[in-house]
Amino acid sequence: MxxxxxxxxxxxxxxxxxxxxxxxxxxxxxxxxxxxxxxxxxxxxxxxxxxxxxxxxxxxxxxxxxxxxxxxxxxxxxxxxxxxxxxxxxxxxxxxxxxxxxxxxxxxxxxxxxxxxxxxxxxxxIPVSGTTALDGLDRLDLPEGSTLLINGVGGSTGQITAQLARSRGLTVIGTGSDSKRAEAEALGVAFASYTVGDVVEQVRNVAPAGVDGLIDLVGGDSLRSVAALVTDARQLLSAADVAVSELGGEYLPRRLDRASLETVAALMLNGTVDxxxxxxxxxxxxxxxxxxxxxxxxxxxxxxxx
Ligand SMILES: NC(=O)c1ccc[n+]([C@@H]2O[C@H](COP(=O)([O-])OP(=O)(O)OC[C@H]3O[C@@H](n4cnc5c(N)ncnc54)[C@H](OP(=O)(O)O)[C@@H]3O)[C@@H](O)[C@H]2O)c1
Missing domain, CATH: 3.90.180.10 (Medium-chain alcohol dehydrogenases, catalytic domain)
Incomplete structure (x- = not known):
């Protein structure tokens, strides 16, 4: 027992x-x-x-x-x-x-x-938070120098996604309540607060032409408010809301396999991801x-x- x-x-x-x-x-x-x-x-x-x-x-x-x-x-x-x-x-x-x-x-x-x-x-x-970050970024496959928006950057999946994205040479913008600002900025993320000021406007200040990829970790009205910021809706993924398909995006596809687990473990060991x-x-x-x-x-x- x-x-x-x-x-x-x-x-x-x-x-x-x-x-x-x-x-x-x-x-x-x-x-x-x-x-x-x-x-x-x-x-x-x-x-x-x-x-x-x-x-x-x-x-x-x-x-x-x-x-x-x-x-x-x-x-x-x-x-x-x-x-x-x-x-x-x-x-x-x-x-x-x-x-x-x-x-x-x-x-x-x-x-x-x-x-x-x-x-x-x-x-x-690693299984839930770590490999979701890996699966999302691999699916988007953004070239170095691209801009990624993470909606909900302050949580467990968001913070790992941010670190992995930065290691791939992406410019990362992340949203969250203002309490998440310091941690996000310490990870090299341009932060857009949804509790202080207009979140869409803050993202536009960093990426006036919009972002190349968007990983949503919040869903609902929050997803709807930021979805139009991605220049190509096919580069919009949500791990939080299946209704993302109504916006032209995709529910973040998951692999759940051993190789993904091993990949994230290696990234933690070599210091890329905490x-x-x-x-x-x-x-x-x-x-x-x-x-x-x-x-x-x-x-x-x-x-x-x-
Ligand atoms: N499909 C899958 O396999 C899979 C895997 C992992 C996660 N998920 C889903 O992805 C979502 C995130 O997971 P998680 O583990 O990262 O959750 P978490 O650790 O609870 O973090 C969620 C974060 O979102 C922030 N947030 C809440 N409302 C927000 C808003 N309107 N705008 C911006 N940020 C907001 C929260 O803090 P603040 O409000 O203070 O900023 C919090 O830091 C969940 O819905 C989860 O179920 C799915």
Missing amino acids: SRAFGYRAFGGPEVQFYFDRPDPRPGDGEILIQVRAIGVARIDHMLRSGLVRALNGHLPFPQVMGMEAAGDVLAVGTGVTDITVGDAVFGFALSGAGTYAQTTVLPAANAARKPKALPYEWAAT PRITRTYSFDQSAEALAAVETGHTAGKLVIAV
Whole structure:
């Protein structure tokens, strides 16, 4: 048995609770891990709220919270030949076993070996936040010297996207509330505040002819207000709002594969990308960590150390 944090039904924070569950058994192509660190992400509370039932509507309750983790391999299922017991790994919990738990299973194809020098806490930020940044920038494939707008630069995905974009020689403009200005500017981002002044006007001051690419991490009215800033709507991606297609853009395509995980791990190791962890919580503080992300205004990334 091991302890898990999850929810008894779809709903708000009141449906969350800790419970014991038998260690999940690794099925074909899966690995069982002892969880060491968990990345806290917006998808966690969206799944709990029942907003994305295509992903978890079929799973029985209680469901375990979480999509990304790093830990040590305790057992491997049939067909897993490239990861062995004792390896340190990180990856996506795509089969529904969750990650806010002492043990969980990950599909081996959506996990990678953790480099020794990479802390578990850093590795746990890679699946959801890190590889979204990589997937978005690879999809846009902007040449050096181009201008990229990141809508929602102050959060976990935004700060990683900004660092990666700067390393590719892009001029980066980022939006956020004014509380995110100092951190963004420290990353070399031209900042446009949506709480002080007109955000579109501030972007136009930096890029009068518009931007070559736009990665939206907010969605809704905010996406609509900045969408026209991109000169070619085909270079508009949103990770936050499928309605981006109505604006001529595309929902940010995700690879979720081992190669992307390894690429971001290497970028962290060589100093190109820092996951910008602003707070590490204990497992007992899972509700507090998730509540912070649920405000929608987090700075950087929050992780839970188990
Ligand atoms: N499809 C995928 O695979 C995938 C993967 C990762 C993320 N996502 C999605 O992408 C979005 C961002 O994820 P995240 O992990 O970066 O979230 P996060 O860490 O919570 O950060 C979101 C950031 O947006 C800022 N923000 C809120 N309203 C804004 C507005 N009107 N204009 C500009 N900035 C605003 C917030 O702070 P301030 O308001 O203080 O600036 C916060 O820093 C979420 O919707 C998430 O679900 C999708």
